[in-house]
Amino acid sequence: MSENFIDIKNISRHFGSVKAVDNVSFSIKQGEFFSLLGPSGCGKTTLLRLLAGFESANQGEIFIDGMDVTTMPPNLRPTNMVFQNYAIFPHINVKKNIEFGMRKEKLSKQELDGRVQEVLSLVKLEGYEERFSNQLSGGQRQRIALARALIKRPKVLLLDEPLGALDKKLRDEMQIELRNLQKAVGITFVFVTHDQGESISMSDRVAVMNDGQIQQISDPHDLYYNPQNIFVSDFIGTTNFLSSSTGASNGEEIMVKIESIGEFSIRNKLNISENNSDTVCSIRPEAITLSPTPIEKGDITLEGKIENSSYYGELTSFYVKIDGAEKPLIASSQRFDNNSFQDNKCYLSINFEDINLLKKE
Amino acid sequence: MNLTKNRTLYIYVLLYFAFLYIPVMFLPLFSFNEGIHMAFPLKGFSTQHYEDMWNSPQLFDALGNSIYVGVVSSLIATMLAFFASRAFTKYKFWGQSLSYGAILTPFLIPEIILAIALLVIWVSIGLPLGLTPIIIGHVLFCTPFCMIILIARMEGFDNHLEEASRDLGEGVLMTFWRVSFPILLPGLIAAFLLGFIISFDEFLLAMFLQGSDQTLPIYMWGQLRFARRLPHVLALGAVIIVATSLIVMLAYWLRNVGQPQDKQDLTFKM
Numbered sequence: 238m239s240e241n242f243i244d245i246k247n248i249s250r251h252f253g254s255v256k257a258v259d260n261v262s263f264s265i266k267q268g269e270f271f272s273l274l275g276p277s278g279c280g281k282t283t284l285l286r287l288l289a290g291f292e293s294a295n296q297g298e299i300f301i302d303g304m305d306v307t308t309m310p311p312n313l314r315p316t317n318m319v320f321q322n323y324a325i326f327p328h329i330n331v332k333k334n335i336e337f338g339m340r341k342e343k344l345s346k347q348e349l350d351g352r353v354q355e356v357l358s359l360v361k362l363e364g365y366e367e368r369f370s371n372q373l374s375g376g377q378r379q380r381i382a383l384a385r386a387l388i389k390r391p392k393v394l395l396l397d398e399p400l401g402a403l404d405k406k407l408r409d410e411m412q413i414e415l416r417n418l419q420k421a422v423g424i425t426f427v428f429v430t431h432d433q434g435e436s437i438s439m440s441d442r443v444a445v446m447n448d449g450q451i452q453q454i455s456d457p458h459d460l461y462y463n464p465q466n467i468f469v470s471d472f473i474g475t476t477n478f479l480s481s482s483t484g485a486s487n488g489e490e491i492m493v494k495i496e497s498i499g500e501f502s503i504r505n506k507l508n509i510s511e512n513n514s515d516t517v518c519s520i521r522p523e524a525i526t527l528s529p530t531p532i533e534k535g536d537i538t539l540e541g542k543i544e545n546s547s548y549y550g551e552l553t554s555f556y557v558k559i560d561g562a563e564k565p566l567i568a569s570s571q572r573f574d575n576n577s578f579q580d581n582k583c584y585l586s587i588n589f590e591d592i593n594l595l596k597k598e
Numbered sequence: 599m600n601l602t603k604n605r606t607l608y609i610y611v612l613l614y615f616a617f618l619y620i621p622v623m624f625l626p627l628f629s630f631n632e633g634i635h636m637a638f639p640l641k642g643f644s645t646q647h648y649e650d651m652w653n654s655p656q657l658f659d660a661l662g663n664s665i666y667v668g669v670v671s672s673l674i675a676t677m678l679a680f681f682a683s684r685a686f687t688k689y690k691f692w693g694q695s696l697s698y699g700a701i702l703t704p705f706l707i708p709e710i711i712l713a714i715a716l717l718v719i720w721v722s723i724g725l726p727l728g729l730t731p732i733i734i735g736h737v738l739f740c741t742p743f744c745m746i747i748l749i750a751r752m753e754g755f756d757n758h759l760e761e762a763s764r765d766l767g768e769g770v771l772m773t774f775w776r777v778s779f780p781i782l783l784p785g786l787i788a789a790f791l792l793g794f795i796i797s798f799d800e801f802l803l804a805m806f807l808q809g810s811d812q813t814l815p816i817y818m819w820g821q822l823r824f825a826r827r828l829p830h831v832l833a834l835g836a837v838i839i840v841a842t843s844l845i846v847m848l849a850y851w852l853r854n855v856g857q858p859q860d861k862q863d864l865t866f867k868m
Contacts, residue, residue, distance in 0.1 A: 251698050312769055317765055320762060338765075
């Protein structure tokens with residue numbers, strides 16, 4: 238069992254002048270639930286299709302389980318794919334769809350039937366053998382597509398936005414089911430999505446892509462709390478960006494100045510240079526504590542005026558105007574709603590550890 | 599709007615269909631009439647003309663020739679049209695619309711010009727006239743029709759299905775055999791049937807390029823010179839009308855088989 242189960246080395250795929258995937262290198266471990274996350278056109282689907290063998294690389298190499306698959310056609314690769322539209326064969330029934338890829342394995346009828354039942358029960362669709370694609374709902378089609386791929390017992394399962402076509406409630410259910418399924422079968426999953434919530438809730442690790450390049454690869458927690466750059470910080474969740482400039486550094490910590498807040502010293506996790514005026518501080522809305530009365534605790538305390546609010550049920554987002562700031566700060570609160578504040582006056586507090594210093598791009 | 603409630607439109611539609619079908623209905627009507635003259639009043643019911651038809655060996659030779667020409671030329675045309683429509687629907691390439699137009703041209707050139715051109719070329723090469731040049735002419739003429747049918751059918755074809763088959767372990771040929779061919783088969787049969795019908799009743803090309811072998815339309819035209827032979831041509835015409843309608847209905851039905859309801863068409867898009 239090698240540590241790097243899938244090795245992608247300097248892979249590029251260009252379409253004319255468009256660099257869909259541009260010199261990308263990374264590895265995926267065996268049994269990992271790995272997500273490729275990014276906005277549409279970022280190259281994540283092209284990268285998945287490179288892994289499946291539907292696209293050929295202009296440059297670079299791909300290894301799966303120690304085998305060079307760079308120029309291998311898709312039918313010989315140890316990968317199987319769940320397509321975005323599921324691509325269930327319309328002219329044959331569910332059973333024949335699932336058996337489709339087993340022709341070359343030359344199993345006896347009993348063995349084959351056993352395998353079909355096994356994957357059907359895995360996706361909880363026993364009894365659907367005789368149905369045709371047009372007699373199935375979107376969620377059922379997706380399960381059949383999964384079963385059809387899993388019966389092959391692939392080394393890697395590739396999933397191209399498989400939840401995109403489902404409604405929200407079903408999508409949430411399938412997220413949990415897919416995650417459980419992956420743990421049960423132990424197959425390496427490579428999952429493409431543009432939905433940051435989806436990737437964060439399901440994955441062991443996430444690769445955030447933009448413009449054909451990897452922006453950051455981390456586990457979901459790190460991605461959220463320690464973004465490496467503005468793109469990642471902006472793409473994952475909601476955040477406040479405040480222009481800042483750096484002062485002197487003592488190695489561990491650095492002096493930072495934000496016009497509307499003042500000067501303070503925070504950890505310099507990304508080793509940003511001293512006396513740099515092209516920096517940005519990112520503060521998550523939930524890291525800002527909001528109160529109708531003055532707050533004692535907190536590294537930074539501020540006064541503000543609520544300009545606007547949006548109620549989401551489990552929390553309320555407030556848009557708070559701070560003296561000297563160009564944009565209102567977004568702060569979210571579970572405790573307070575629009576009626577909690579007199580004359581829209583509010584008090585805020587922020588801790589230094591919740592401020593991420595980033596370089597402007 | 600409810601069509602039947604608007605009397606003017608209702609009459610217009612009735613007149614239109616009368617104009618369309620009454621002349622055609624004269625053939626079966628007179629084919630069952632006793633006597634040899636196409637004139638009212640009708641004299642009485644008779645199947646005599648059908649018996650005459652049954653007993654003319656020349657007619658069956660011509661029918662055999664027509665079926666042979668129709669099957670061979672439509673098979674070739676369907677195949678060529680299949681390759682072309684695959685290319686047009688699956689890929690984007692330079693000169694796409696130009697070559698599409700070029701393939702459809704025989705559709706637009708007056709048929710007589712096509713016939714003369716083929717005759718001149720065939721004779722100048724020094725080859726004998728006969729069924730072979732007719733087949734070649736019909737392939738040329740039928741291919742655009744078949745292509746239009748197949749393109750309409752293939753535009754709904756999901757290329758991911760082929761990728762899924764590749765992904766599940768099948769090579770290019772088995773993917774075609776197990777996925778693309780069965781899914782596209784109804785369209786292929788529809789294209790073949792339409793090509794056959796077009797070839798079957800094609801007159802000008804067959805007229806110019808015929809040798810000693812006649813096709814059915816040429817035979818019928820030849821018979822019109824003899825008043826006595828006319829009624830059994832009427833009988834033959836009636837039979838052909840019925841057979842053609844059945845084939846067209848079959849082709850139309852096949853074209854939509856397995857297509858989602860919203861992609862079904864009411865026309866052949868010609």
